[in-house]
Amino acid sequence: MTEQNERQTEQKRVDYVTKQVADQIKTNQQLFEQAHHETRMVDQNYSDNASVNLYEVDDAMETNAMIEQQRQLVARSYESETILKHQLDTLSNLKKSPYFGRIDIKDPGETTPESLYIGVASLMNEDKSDFIIYDWRAPIAGIYYNGNLGNVTYPTPAGTQTTELVKKRQFTIKDGHITNMFDTNETVGDEMLQAALGEQNDQYMQNIVATIQKEQNDIIRDTTSDLLLVQGVAGSGKTSAILQRIAYLLYHSRASLNADQIVLFSPNRLFSHYISEVLPSLGERNMRQVTLAEFLSRRFEGLDVQTLFERYEVEQTHGIANQAAQTYLESAACMKAVNDYCQSLTTEQLKFSNIMFDGRIFFTATHVRDIFAKLPQKMAIADKILATKNGLIKELKQRVKEEAKSDWVSEAVSQLNGEDLHSLLGEKKSEDFETEDEQLDYVSDRLATKRLRIVYDAIYNNYFFDPYAQYADFLTQNRPAIVPIDSWNQIVANFKQEIEYHRISLMYCSSLLYLRDLVSGSGQNRQLEYVFIDEMQDYSTAALIYLKHVFPKAKFTILGDSEQALFKEIEAPQQLLERLSTALESKRPNLITLNRSYRSTTEITNFAKSLLPDGDQILPFNRHGDLPRIILRYSMPDAIRALLEEVDNQAKSSETVAILTKNATQAHEVYQQLRQSTDITLLTDTDRTLPTGILVMPIYLAKGLEFDTVIAYDVSVNNYSDPRSTGILYTIASRAMHQLILLSIGATCPMISDEQEKLLQIEHSI
Numbered sequence: 001m002t003e004q005n006e007r008q009t010e011q012k013r014v015d016y017v018t019k020q021v022a023d024q025i026k027t028n029q030q031l032f033e034q035a036h037h038e039t040r041m042v043d044q045n046y047s048d049n050a051s052v053n054l055y056e057v058d059d060a061m062e063t064n065a066m067i068e069q070q071r072q073l074v075a076r077s078y079e080s081e082t083i084l085k086h087q088l089d090t091l092s093n094l095k096k097s098p099y100f101g102r103i104d105i106k107d108p109g110e111t112t113p114e115s116l117y118i119g120v121a122s123l124m125n126e127d128k129s130d131f132i133i134y135d136w137r138a139p140i141a142g143i144y145y146n147g148n149l150g151n152v153t154y155p156t157p158a159g160t161q162t163t164e165l166v167k168k169r170q171f172t173i174k175d176g177h178i179t180n181m182f183d184t185n186e187t188v189g190d191e192m193l194q195a196a197l198g199e200q201n202d203q204y205m206q207n208i209v210a211t212i213q214k215e216q217n218d219i220i221r222d223t224t225s226d227l228l229l230v231q232g233v234a235g236s237g238k239t240s241a242i243l244q245r246i247a248y249l250l251y252h253s254r255a256s257l258n259a260d261q262i263v264l265f266s267p268n269r270l271f272s273h274y275i276s277e278v279l280p281s282l283g284e285r286n287m288r289q290v291t292l293a294e295f296l297s298r299r300f301e302g303l304d305v306q307t308l309f310e311r312y313e314v315e316q317t318h319g320i321a322n323q324a325a326q327t328y329l330e331s332a333a334c335m336k337a338v339n340d341y342c343q344s345l346t347t348e349q350l351k352f353s354n355i356m357f358d359g360r361i362f363f364t365a366t367h368v369r370d371i372f373a374k375l376p377q378k379m380a381i382a383d384k385i386l387a388t389k390n391g392l393i394k395e396l397k398q399r400v401k402e403e404a405k406s407d408w409v410s411e412a413v414s415q416l417n418g419e420d421l422h423s424l425l426g427e428k429k430s431e432d433f434e435t436e437d438e439q440l441d442y443v444s445d446r447l448a449t450k451r452l453r454i455v456y457d458a459i460y461n462n463y464f465f466d467p468y469a470q471y472a473d474f475l476t477q478n479r480p481a482i483v484p485i486d487s488w489n490q491i492v493a494n495f496k497q498e499i500e501y502h503r504i505s506l507m508y509c510s511s512l513l514y515l516r517d518l519v520s521g522s523g524q525n526r527q528l529e530y531v532f533i534d535e536m537q538d539y540s541t542a543a544l545i546y547l548k549h550v551f552p553k554a555k556f557t558i559l560g561d562s563e564q565a566l567f568k569e570i571e572a573p574q575q576l577l578e579r580l581s582t583a584l585e586s587k588r589p590n591l592i593t594l595n596r597s598y599r600s601t602t603e604i605t606n607f608a609k610s611l612l613p614d615g616d617q618i619l620p621f622n623r624h625g626d627l628p629r630i631i632l633r634y635s636m637p638d639a640i641r642a643l644l645e646e647v648d649n650q651a652k653s654s655e656t657v658a659i660l661t662k663n664a665t666q667a668h669e670v671y672q673q674l675r676q677s678t679d680i681t682l683l684t685d686t687d688r689t690l691p692t693g694i695l696v697m698p699i700y701l702a703k704g705l706e707f708d709t710v711i712a713y714d715v716s717v718n719n720y721s722d723p724r725s726t727g728i729l730y731t732i733a734s735r736a737m738h739q740l741i742l743l744s745i746g747a748t749c750p751m752i753s754d755e756q757e758k759l760l761q762i763e764h765s766i
């Protein structure tokens with residue numbers, strides 16, 4: 001068949017599939033509307049019934065049964081509506097582009113090959129006799145990403161199958177028309193990738209299922225490792241790969257896994273927004289997302305937890321006050337010391353607190369200690385704390401009865417208005433009591449119980465144990481040998497002072513939470529199945545160990561690029577894997593490294609890698625553009641003028657132009673300088689959405705993001721003198737997809753040297 005004829009045949013098939021999709025959308029739409037109507041009816045019926053008078057006891061029982069029945073009906077009809085909605089979403093994803101690949105396979109003994117078409121979801125023909133599209137996650141579809149032509153294998157429920165891959169074809173289909181089509185023997189042809197990467201950035205990350213690369217496919221389809229460590233250079237598709245991996249896992253464990261059992265620790269809220277469309281575009285629900293700061297803040301309610309950004313800003317301006325102590329506190333050694341300390345804690349060493357009520361001591365710390373001390377010696381500490389908690393709750397119930405007779409309660413009862421009284425009586429009525437005293441006793445009891453709820457909550461939340469005092473004791477007793485006594489005392493004093501002011505520095509957080517959880521036996525979540533950590537270079541080993549403790553049943557996928565560490569030393573991937581698999585006690589660790597950078601043009605990647613002392617392993621993708629430009633100006637007004645000219649110029653051809661600064665102060669300064677003259681948005685760490693246009697932000701907010709044009713603000717020696725800031729510059733440069741411009745106010749920093757001249761276009765001021 002000629003190429004022309006082939007294309008016509010394929011277009012005919014696209015037309016047929018498009019019609020199928022359109023027909024199925026129509027049918028589903030009708031079913032959905034019908035289901036929606038039914039849900040509304042059932043729902044209305046339910047709310048009518050749920051609001052009937054419940055005061056008459058006999059009626060109430062009957063009504064409850066009816067309501068329960070209705071509730072189930074509502075739940076069921078919501079469920080079928082949701083399923084139909086999901087099908088409609090999937091079909092509308094297929095409508096845009098029904099498939100992107102075709103594989104022809106010939107099974108042993110067969111003479112003619114069979115053609116399978118691969119798309120974002122499966123689709124059957126109208127009589128459900130055949131798959132006209134195979135989901136990219138189906139086992140057989142693995143061949144498309146992995147196999148070269150010839151004999152290939154794929155998994156089936158009956159074991160590994162061998163088949164012959166005789167053709168692999170790729171398509172670009174836009175609005176029902178094939179715009180590009182070719183056969184290839186590569187994993188996924190370069191041409192498709194070129195086209196995908198050449199596009200302009202938009203607010204959201206795209207799915208990459210049509211062009212997944214082999215190593216990325218290994219990440220996506222890894223179902224055996226309990227620790228999957230992905231070390232990939234900037235722009236190598238780490239984030240993309242894990243999002244497709246989540247979609248893959250959800251597809252393969254439909255019955256046992258749901259999106260709520262997966263959590264992604266992301267670098268910031270802007271990033272969460274940026275990636276939020278990938279899973280829905282694959283017909284899946286988003287996983288839970290949290291930043292480290294949010295996670296810690298939830299666990300330290302009432303304390304202001306230092307964020308990574310705050311720490312970064314402090315370290316940049318003041319340096320690290322006590323590097324050795326900080327390194328120790330964030331190490332596996334410190335977490336082990338916490339564990340040992342908790343194992344050997346004696347009753348005398350435990351720090352108990354008074355439980356207060358209304359300004360007075362309700363249970364004394366000594367009393368709590370007494371309860372604890374009476375428990376069997378052999379019992380584990382966490383079990384003893386639980387038993388103490390139960391003991392206190394029991395006593396509280398007794399004390400409620402006593403308090404109900406006390407003066408403060410009688411006084412409070414005498415001041416009750418009718419409404420309060422009614423609410424305290426609940427379902428009871430005055431006639432239910434034989435005497436007035438009986439009613440009074442009842443009301444006093446209820447009131448005491450209600451007011452003492454606060455004591456119950458305090459016990460329930462283990463407030464009788466003081467984790468902060470305990471941690472201070474731990475610190476006092478566990479000075480690492482490398483830290484001099486005076487500096488360590490300073491660390492302990494600093495911790496106590498922070499707690500007094502309801503603050504906590506990040507370096508204390510993991511070991512303190514670990515200690516609190518070990519003593520109290522709380523804080524673990526056994527439901528979560530997968531934890532994903534992006535930008536792992538920002539996490540300490542202690543933090544990772546703590547997360548493993550919190551999610552003991554979860555498999556961990558940890559991704560990062562140690563070159564992008566802002567203000568940290570770099571570490572070789574293999575060494576990192578060993579360190580982490582020991583720390584996390586992994587049984588099946590796996591390391592995948594990604595060296596090809598897809599985001600930026602060859603010219604930008606070549607420049608970015610030249611900033612690094614060991615950038616040789618980074619391979620640029622073959623997509624060309626302009627050389628990065630460096631603009632040198634020697635005064636602030638000249639620099640701002642040049643910057644303004646540059647942003648306005650770039651904005652004509654780019655959707656997003658991002659000016660990236662070293663820190664928040666500089667971002668703010670630039671914003672102030674430009675806002676009168678151009679339409680510019682300043683982003684801060686409270687922002688949750690990413691607009692297009694001209695943006696300015698500090699680099700740590702741009703982590704994980706990408707922009708058509710990046711302007712690195714002030715790469716002068718004054719601004720980037722510390723060699724440890726190499727990672728910052730590299731991260732800034734590697735955010736650019738199509739254009740990179742560097743502005744230097746005065747001589748450039750040492751990382752940009754004469755050697756790079758051929759990689760750059762240099763513009764001096766005239």
Ligand SMILES: Nc1ncnc2c1ncn2[C@@H]1O[C@H](COP(=O)(O)OP(=O)(O)OP(=O)(O)O)[C@@H](O)[C@H]1O
Pocket residue numbers: 193196197205206208211212213216232233234235236237238239240241561598599703704705706734
């Ligand atoms: N196989 C692929 N097909 C198409 N595009 C890809 C592919 N892999 C990566 N990309 C694109 O390359 C860019 C970088 O990908 P991604 O953000 O996942 O990289 P990363 O390794 O997480 O980057 P960083 O560490 O710099 O934040 C994105 O625009 C992504 O869509």
